[in-house]
Amino acid sequence: MILDPNAPGFDHLEPRDREAIEATIAWFEDRGKVALKDADREHRWYSDYLAFQASEGIFARFLTPARDGGGDPERRWDTQRICAFSEVSAFYGLAYWYTWQVTILGLGPIFMSENEAARERAARLLAGGEIFAFGLSERAHGADIYSTDMVLTPDSGDGWRANGGKYYIGNGNEAAMVSVFGRIEGVEGADGYAFFAADSRHPDYELVRNVVNSQNYVSQFELHDYPVEPGDILHRGPAAFDAALNTVNIGKFNLGFASIGICEHALHESITHADSRILYGMRVTDFPHVRQAFADSYARLAAMKLFANRAIDYMRTASPDDRRYLLFNPLTKMKVTTEGERVIDELWDVMAAKGFERDMFFEMAAKDIRGLPKLEGTVHVNMALVLKFMPAYLFDPDPGLAPPERALAPGDDEFLFRQGPARGLSRIRFGDWRAAFEPFATVPNVARFAELAESFKRLLIDAAPDAEQQKDLDYLLTLGELFTLIPYAQLILEQAKLVDFPADTLDQIFDVLVRDFSAYAVELHGKTSATAAQADWARGAITRPVVGGERFDSVFATVRGLAGQYEMRR
């Protein structure tokens, strides 16, 4: 279940792709932990890593969609191997994942474009080992991308001059093509939006500074009368806005896998440290609270992996008629990454001082894990999105809609580049979530959680949020946390069935979910705007998980079995 670089697995990938993953692991292990930590501490730009990926052609093969791959079967957009690379690169540090991630984002508007010359150029530059950037955010506007101040003014010919600044733009120091979002002067509303490709080496592109303290270069840049030719335009009008959102749809999925990779490495270090430490004549892993912390964090991490791996199937089988991925994708971004924070929090309480040490990976993990819920749309923004699906998901399931088959075979996920307008979310239908629970009715905490999910439906029927509450995002965020647990549980169970997951660990996962549900019910109870009927429901929803001593011992033994299994080479 937990990535071990000594035996990385990924058996579902093509041999050539597995080799690329193994070569990446070997590169990090050969360079070693001392160099990894030195580079992190000194904020050293990772040109050695980028040279490695260029020589292996990893970004070129993994990030060129088939339509622009010149018939090379290895160049395709295959979400399975992209997720594998996200997990492995983040296992060694978020910085190594981030440069790949913002390359993916930068490529989104290009490969979604009908501008063939730009696509051909991007494919050529990728083949040459170049990196890319996505210039959406601006200093003054944050999530409000409607208010862009990057302005394209018509020049005397058929082109424009771009003026304005961008902020928080990863790879903006070296990217061969920066996809920049802006608007055409004098064109009001959505018709004025434009995406164009800029070159970070052009003299009219001023690289102002790195705005973060890290190995990553998260740039502020300014364009000063930057010449934009018609051939640089990737999208215009509402299509430019859709390209921004659809690119983030592709990119934000990877954040969940980054979180998983970070947690896996941190878990190896934590269990190995705790299991070899004796205090008061006792092994640290024999303290009851430490055993609980490991069983819970392992269960949370296993749940993150089950959910995210199943979500890949929904991403890969998506089509204009099946857009269920639009719920499971923000959950991979928001829920999996916040669960990652909880895993690290729990492990850090066990690691204690060791988690601060300069030669531990953990010290990086504790810092980096915080970024993921905040990037590419905050938890709030993603929760607002998830809530749009709640009525159709809970009250209007389509019994004819079967869960997708597993999508493990190599392929090109071309639909992601033609997702179309981001409208009509509330009309998206889902299968009946209860079907995923049925095969596990005998697992005690799965059954108990199913009762809670049914009771949540009753809350929405008997004490539905009133008009004021429906505008109160603070209230809705807590309601959203309760709702989120249901689709999260659904995909965990779907995947558990597909991979024949051990029932004891599944029971432990649902033990955690029952406790989480109760905790969110308490939160709802405490909301100033909660009505008396809602508070009554919340009190009734507080539920104890079904306790199982043997099951707990067996899950803990599984985690403890990881002790000493893997340590990064020095």
Ligand SMILES: Cc1cc2nc3c(=O)[nH]c(=O)nc-3n(C[C@H](O)[C@H](O)[C@H](O)COP(=O)(O)OP(=O)(O)OC[C@H]3O[C@@H](n4cnc5c(N)ncnc54)[C@H](O)[C@@H]3O)c2cc1C
């Ligand atoms: C390390 C790093 C790397 C980044 N890389 C890139 C990159 O390569 N390219 C790029 O374009 N951007 C990048 N970003 C920007 C990132 O995507 C933004 O941080 C994000 O869009 C949110 O903007 P903000 O942080 O300014 O928050 P703000 O938008 O200022 O939000 C402030 C608060 O308001 C809330 N809020 C805002 N809008 C809503 C809403 N509609 N509903 C509910 N709540 C809302 C937020 O949740 C938050 O709590 C990066 C940021 C960082 C820190």
